[in-house]
Every structure is written in structure tokens, then in C-alpha cells.
Amino acid sequence: MKKLFIFAGFLTLSLFISCTKSIEQQGVSIDTRWRFTTGDDPAWAMPAFDDSAWDSIDPKEIWESQGRSDYDGYAWYRIRVFFSSSWIENAIIKDSLQLILGKIDDCDQIFVNGELIGENGKNLKGRDESNAEFYKEQGKWNLERRYILGVHDPRIHWDKENIIAVRCFDQGGAGGMFGKNFEISMTGLKDYVKFDVISDPFTLKGENMITKNFSILNQSGTMDFKGKLLVKVIRCDNGISVYSEESAIDLTRNLSIDKSVVFKKEFTIPAVLKISFIESNSGNMITEDVEIPYILTPPTPPEPRINGAKVFGVRPWSPFLFKVAATGRPPLKYSASGLPDGLKIDPKNGLITGALKKKGEHLVMVTVENDLGFNERELKIIVGDVISLTPPMGWNSWNCWGLSVSDKKVRQSADAMKSSGLIDHGWSYVNIDDGWEDTHDKDGNILPNDKFPDMKELCNYIHSLGLKIGIYSSPGPKTCGGYEGSYMFEANDAQNYASWGIDYLKYDWCSYGNIAPKPTPEQMKYPYKEMKHAIRKANRDIHYSLCQYGMGDVWTWGAEVDGNSWRTTGDITDTWESLSEIGFNQYKCSPYSAPGRWNDPDMLVVGWVGWGPALHYTRLTPNEQYTHITLWSLLAAPLLIGCDLEQLDVFTMNLLTNDEVLTVNQDPLGKQAIQVRKTDEFEIWARKLEDGSVAVGLFNKTTKPLYIPVEMKELELDGKYSMRDLWSQTDLGKVRGHFEMKTPPHGARLVTLKGL
Numbered sequence: 169m170k171k172l173f174i175f176a177g178f179l180t181l182s183l184f185i186s187c188t189k190s191i192e193q194q195g196v197s198i199d200t201r202w203r204f205t206t207g208d209d210p211a212w213a214m215p216a217f218d219d220s221a222w223d224s225i226d227p228k229e230i231w232e233s234q235g236r237s238d239y240d241g242y243a244w245y246r247i248r249v250f251f252s253s254s255w256i257e258n259a260i261i262k263d264s265l266q267l268i269l270g271k272i273d274d275c276d277q278i279f280v281n282g283e284l285i286g287e288n289g290k291n292l293k294g295r296d297e298s299n300a301e302f303y304k305e306q307g308k309w310n311l312e313r314r315y316i317l318g319v320h321d322p323r324i325h326w327d328k329e330n331i332i333a334v335r336c337f338d339q340g341g342a343g344g345m346f347g348k349n350f351e352i353s354m355t356g357l358k359d360y361v362k363f364d365v366i367s368d369p370f371t372l373k374g375e376n377m378i379t380k381n382f383s384i385l386n387q388s389g390t391m392d393f394k395g396k397l398l399v400k401v402i403r404c405d406n407g408i409s410v411y412s413e414e415s416a417i418d419l420t421r422n423l424s425i426d427k428s429v430v431f432k433k434e435f436t437i438p439a440v441l442k443i444s445f446i447e448s449n450s451g452n453m454i455t456e457d458v459e460i461p462y463i464l465t466p467p468t469p470p471e472p473r474i475n476g477a478k479v480f481g482v483r484p485w486s487p488f489l490f491k492v493a494a495t496g497r498p499p500l501k502y503s504a505s506g507l508p509d510g511l512k513i514d515p516k517n518g519l520i521t522g523a524l525k526k527k528g529e530h531l532v533m534v535t536v537e538n539d540l541g542f543n544e545r546e547l548k549i550i551v552g553d554v555i556s557l558t559p560p561m562g563w564n565s566w567n568c569w570g571l572s573v574s575d576k577k578v579r580q581s582a583d584a585m586k587s588s589g590l591i592d593h594g595w596s597y598v599n600i601d602d603g604w605e606d607t608h609d610k611d612g613n614i615l616p617n618d619k620f621p622d623m624k625e626l627c628n629y630i631h632s633l634g635l636k637i638g639i640y641s642s643p644g645p646k647t648c649g650g651y652e653g654s655y656m657f658e659a660n661d662a663q664n665y666a667s668w669g670i671d672y673l674k675y676d677w678c679s680y681g682n683i684a685p686k687p688t689p690e691q692m693k694y695p696y697k698e699m700k701h702a703i704r705k706a707n708r709d710i711h712y713s714l715c716q717y718g719m720g721d722v723w724t725w726g727a728e729v730d731g732n733s734w735r736t737t738g739d740i741t742d743t744w745e746s747l748s749e750i751g752f753n754q755y756k757c758s759p760y761s762a763p764g765r766w767n768d769p770d771m772l773v774v775g776w777v778g779w780g781p782a783l784h785y786t787r788l789t790p791n792e793q794y795t796h797i798t799l800w801s802l803l804a805a806p807l808l809i810g811c812d813l814e815q816l817d818v819f820t821m822n823l824l825t826n827d828e829v830l831t832v833n834q835d836p837l838g839k840q841a842i843q844v845r846k847t848d849e850f851e852i853w854a855r856k857l858e859d860g861s862v863a864v865g866l867f868n869k870t871t872k873p874l875y876i877p878v879e880m881k882e883l884e885l886d887g888k889y890s891m892r893d894l895w896s897q898t899d900l901g902k903v904r905g906h907f908e909m910k911t912p913p914h915g916a917r918l919v920t921l922k923g924l
């Protein structure tokens with residue numbers, strides 16, 4: 169089997185901690201042997217209680233998935249554990265014992281031998297500190313439960329059996345214990361000394377210089393640690409260390425020390441930053457490996473090149489606004505031959521405007537020139553009933569600004585979309601999410617709040633840049649953020665939007681749940697049909713984006729209510745768990761995607777995000793971000809950037825401006841990729857493209873580099889194909905039968921296969 173090159177010798181990029189003593193010597197795993205019952209009784213905390221009649225349960229999974237599908241309220245878990253004093257002897261740090269109990273949805277009290285030791289993730293010295301209303305506390309469901317006890321705590325019985333009882337309360341939805349980590353062990357260096365490698369992203373500057381700030385923190389309130397800090401940069405292609413630095417470090421209790429490293433490394437070569445602390449007395453070491461961003465997208469050439477959508481849909485009489493996206497050394501001159509009557513192109517900025525009266529199709533040849541030459545490409549204009557013939561590409565305020573969005577932030581984002589050059593790669597929508605609304609006035613007009621002084625003026629401004637503007641509302645009386653919704657004002661709102669010049673509406677179910685608490689399929693569709701009619705009457709092309717988190721398999725009926733896209737999932741966040749869970753589950757909706765009818769797995773979580781006003785750099789690793797953009801492109805998903813566009817860094821720009829990758833997303837055939845193969849370790853997805861070629865995505869779900877094998881038969885391909893790597897925009901030669909590609913941890917490869 170011919171091995172295709174790429175990233176030989178990738179290192180394990182996941183965080184790993186190495187300690188000389190294993191958990192067996194210093195504690196015990198408690199991820200099995202639990203007993204469980206629903207209900208509530210204080211006697212269940214007591215060691216004398218006989219729980220043998222209770223059910224057994226897996227603490228790693230919520231109780232709903234273990235035969236208690238609709239249960240909300242109190243429930244108890246119990247386990248018996250022998251605490252061996254040899255754990256103390258074996259431990260380096262001999263003063264504390266920790267109980268790690270995964271996560272608990274929603275609230276918990278923990279008892280050891282009948283004594284209360286903690287509540288909702290907080291250690292308690294005794295029952296007096298207990299909060300009788302502990303069960304009302306919200307938002308703790310995703311918190312890792314780690315309770316610490318001093319080794320001399322009288323509530324612990326050394327060299328005897330101890331009874332651990334967990335009293336849970338679930339307020340609705342998923343309930344009980346879940347997660348990965350369940351153990352009782354002596355605390356070690358790794359529990360006190362932590363690296364913060366996330367708060368500050370890498371910065372990439374000229375001459376391949378990379379800077380990284382991080383901090384090292386001693387969380388212990390009683391112990392100081394002395395040792396060595398070792399920082400290395402190791403290339404993933406050959407395992408060679410290209411930078412190394414060693415320094416003595418004193419970690420006084422409760423102290424955090426900031427560090428900065430500056431090193432030289434080719435931006436195009438994957439590498440890891442390995443940070444280690446070696447404690448002098450014990451020789452114990454903790455290490456964290458951090459992926460360094462690497463750039464795959466080649467620089468944009470100075471010669472003119474037309475990018476973006478090749479097909480554009482418009483309804484008769486609707487205002488026409490299409491920006492020819494093109495890159496190349498300025499000034500660029502735009503022209504078009506074959507433009508139908510009613511349309512004109514601005515030679516300076518490539519904006520095609522006007523209106524078309526009749527249904528029909530027009531093939532227009534667009535040309536872009538500069539002093540280095542010219543590039544021409546066909547644009548198909550379809551005047552008909554369906555708009556958004558390629559997935560919308562743009563920005564939305566939610567994942568960065570949340571409810572703190574304002575007129576100023578929207579203008580700044582639009583300016584940045586233009587000045588960064590994103591607009592030249594086809595990015596066009598600037599969408600305001602929740603947080604702009606005030607109330608309806610006496611005539612039923614929706615009024616923006618103080619943060620948006622003049623919506624019409626804002627729309628004019630966005631349009632003047634060659635961009636489009638979107639807005640947000642809910643079919644319920646209130647939006648998810650508690651602002652005014654469109655309930656009973658659908659026609660007025662649609663009229664207002666059209667009169668301002670809105671091009672996109674995200675319509676979010678939210679409080680409609682109070683109007684239809686257990687909606688039938690018809691009730692689910694009803695509010696979306698109402699707004700559909702209102703929009704159609706308003707006589708303006710407004711992309712209609714349904715947002716109801718996939719309820720009732722919306723992909724099977726979204727087109728019926730005229731949705732141009734529909735959210736297929738709950739809200740995304742910037743973690744691998746969220747990204748992979750959402751992304752790889754889109755196979756269900758694949759058959760329902762078509763031009764103008766897109767499945768929407770939610771917005772992009774790259775760059776500076778934060779759901780407002782405070783932002784942080786995405787917690788996704790560089791490889792996870794490559795997976796994100798690769799998968800969303802294959803899924804023909806709307807691409808809505810969710811970050812602060814004023815803080816776009818080189819790596820994020822590299823992700824968002826690879827025209828060969830974006831071409832897959834914008835392919836006019838509009839066929840979403842299908843999941844060709846799924847194993848525990850990897851997935852293969854393939855998307856048929858308009859020119860007869862196939863785009864293939866290889867995804868590594870593990871934390872180690874992996875060779876992913878692909879059989880051409882499983883892609884329904886037979887014969888010889890030329891293969892191109894889209895991220896690096898290079899030809900990889902010819903393939904027949906099968907191929908395999910080395911794929912980085914949580915990373916992706918994206919190729920096209922074209923018949924020869």
C-alpha cells in the first residue's frame with residue numbers, strides 16, 4: 169500500500185501527566201460497583217443501611233440512559249470502598265485525599281460514613297455548613313466534582329470499609345452522575361501545580377517568530393514546590409526539538425508565575441510546545457503538550473482570481489445585491505458580459521445591483537483584471553422562487569458579543585470583514601443576533617433598543633460596503649435572551665425588516681415553548697409558516713433561518729415552511745466534545761440538504777469568542793479547528809463566523825480564506841457529504857461536487873496521529889483518479905483502489921478525487 173506523505177512522526181498532542189506512582193498505589197478507581205435508587209431518605213446516608221436491594225448503575229452515564237427515562241427529582245447512589253493507609257505511604261504529598269465523582273446533574277450532597285463532606289462541588293467541614301436549599305442551585309451540572317479531605321479527617325476510616333453516599337437532585341432534563349473520572353486517591357503534584365496555556369493564544373509574527381505566554385500556578389495553600397521548568401518545541405514531522413529552555417523555578421503556595429517564550433519555527437510545520445515542571449525532592453514531573461498553530465493555506469496570489477459563489481438565486485422584483493468576490497493585487501477592475509437588462513456591475517468594487525422582473529436563468533461571464541492579467545468565470549443567475557442557492561457565508565454576533573451586541577460593534581465587524589479581505593473570499597452577511605430589540609410601538613412597529621439608534625441607517629451602511637445584513641427574532645413573545653419576540657406581530661416585523669433593508673432572519677423558537685409546550689408536528693411548523701407568509705408579503709429576499717435546535721427532525725420539513733436553513737442541533741461551544749458531537753451527528757440530515765435548503769449545525773467557534781462582553785481565544789486546538797472548517801464545508805453548512813472580526817489573527821485568517829476549501833462549501837450541486845465510514849477512531853465523509861469530482865474528508869477522532877485508510881469502492885469510485893489536497897492546495901498524484909493518509913490528532917484531511 170502506497171503511503172501518502174504528511175506529518176510523519178506526529179507526537180501525542182493530548183495533555184498528559186506523568187507521575188511516578190500510579191493510582192493503584194495511591195488510591196482506587198470507583199467507576200463501577202455503585203448502587204442506586206430514586207427517592208429520598210436521610211437514612212440512606214448511614215453506614216448501617218442495607219442497600220443490597222438497590223439497583224446497580226453505571227456512574228459514567230446519566231440515569232435516563234439506564235432505564236429511568238423520565239425521572240426528575242431526588243435519587244441516591246452508594247458505594248463501599250476500602251481505604252488503605254498504604255496510599256499515604258506511597259504518596260509524595262501525604263496530606264490530602266480526594267474523591268473524584270465525575271459530574272453530577274444537577275445538584276449533590278456527598279456523605280462519607282454518614283457525615284456530610286461536600287455539596288455542589290464545594291467541600292464542607294460538617295453538617296452545620298450545609299445549605300438546606302442545595303437542590304435549588306443551578307448551573308453546576310457540568311462541574312467536575314472533586315472533594316478534598318485532610319488525611320486526618322475523622323470522617324475517614326483508614327484500613328476499613330467506608331460508605332460513600334451521593335444524594336442527587338435533578339431539576340429536569342438529564343439527571344445524575346456522569347462523566348469520565350471516578351476515583352479516590354491521594355492528591356499529587358498534578359492536583360496542585362497547573363499550567364494555564366489557554367488564556368493567551370500563540371502570536372505569529374514576521375520571520376516565523378512565535379510568542380506564547382503561559383502561567384504556572386501552585387494551587388496548594390500549604391505546600392511550596394521547588395524545581396525546574398523545561399520548555400521545548402518539537403516538530404511533528406521529524407520529532408526534532410527546535411527550541412529548548414530550562415530554568416529553576418520556586419512555586420510558593422498560592423502563587424502564579426507568568427512566563428513568555430519566543431521561538432522561531434516555520435509557520436507551515438506542525439509542532440508542539442512541551443512544558444514540564446520537575447519537582448526537585450521527588451523527581452516527579454508534570455507535562456503539558458500544546459499544539460502550535462500551523463498555516464496550511466498558501467498566500468493569496470497577486471494575480472486576479474474570482475472566488476465565492478458560482479450561482480446566485482433571486483426572486484423577481486427583489487432588490488439584487490451580489491458582490492463578485494475576487495482577490496489579487498489592487499486595483500482590481502470588474503466587468504461582466506451577458507448581464508440581463510435591469511442589472512449593472514460597478515467596475516470598482518464588483519457589486520452587481522438592480523432588479524429582474526421575470527423568472528429565468530442567465531449565464532453571465534464575469535471578468536476581473538489587474539496589471540498582472542485577468543481572470544474570468546461564469547456566474548449563473550437564477551430568477552425563481554428559491555434563494556440562497558449556496559450556503560450563506562458571513563458573521564453573526566452571538567458567539568462573540570452575546571447580548572452585548574450594539575450598532576457600533578456591528579459596524580466595526582462589517583468594516584473588519586471588508587478591510588481584512590474576508591469579503592474577497594465570499595464572506596458577505598453581517599448578522600445581528602439577540603439583544604437588539606426593545607418593544608412594539610402603538611402601531612405595531614418593532615423598535616430597536618438604545619444600542620441601535622437607527623436600523624435603516626445601519627442597513628444602508630452595511631450595504632454600502634457591499635455586504636448584507638441579518639437580524640434575529642423569536643416566534644414567541646420573548647427571545648431566548650428575554651427580549652421582545654414577534655408573537656402576534658409577524659406581519660409588522662417582516663414589513664419593518666424589509667423597510668430597513670434586512671437580508672437574513674434567524675427565527676428562534678425560544679418562548680414559543682410556552683405557547684406550545686408539547687408541540688405536535690403541526691404546532692412545530694405553525695409559527696414558522698406564519699413568518700414565511702409575512703416575509704413573502706414583504707417582497708424582499710430575506711434568507712429565512714429556522715432555529716429550533718432540530719426539534720421534530722426539522723430537516724424533513726424545513727423546506728415546506730420555506731426555510732433556507734435550519735439549525736439541526738442545540739448551541740455549539742468551543743470544545744472538542746461539542747464540536748465532534750454536533751459535527752459527526754449530521755449524517756441523519758444529509759439527504760435533506762439542497763440548494764437553498766441547508767442543514768445548519770450552528771456557527772463557527774474559531775478566533776476570539778465568548779458569548780459576550782468578555783472574550784477568550786477559542787479552546788479548540790489548531791487541528792480541531794481544521795476539523796471544524798473541513799467538516800462544515802463538506803456538510804454544506806452555513807458558515808457564520810462567531811468571533812470578533814477586529815481581532816482576526818493569522819491562523820484564523822488561514823482557516824477562513826482557503827478558497828479551495830470554501831469552494832467545496834459553496835459547490836452549486838448543493839449535495840451535503842455523507843458519512844462513508846465511522847469507527848471509534850476515525851470517520852470518512854464524501855461529498856459529490858458539480859464537476860463530477862468527489863471531496864473526501866478524513867477525520868481522526870483520537871488523540872494520536874492516525875493513518876486513515878480509504879477504499880475507493882466505499883466512495884463508489886472505480887478507476888484512476890487524480891488527488892488534490894485542498895488545505896495545502898497541492899496535487900498528490902494519482903490513486904487507484906485505495907489510499908491512506910496520516911491525519912493529526914483530532915485533525916482532518918480534505919482532498920478531491922477527479923476521474924482521469
Ligand code: GLA
Nearest residue numbers: 566601602648649676715739
Ligand atoms: C439560542 C440560539 C443561539 C442564540 C441565542 C440568543 O440559544 O440557539 O444561537 O441565538 O438563542 O439568545
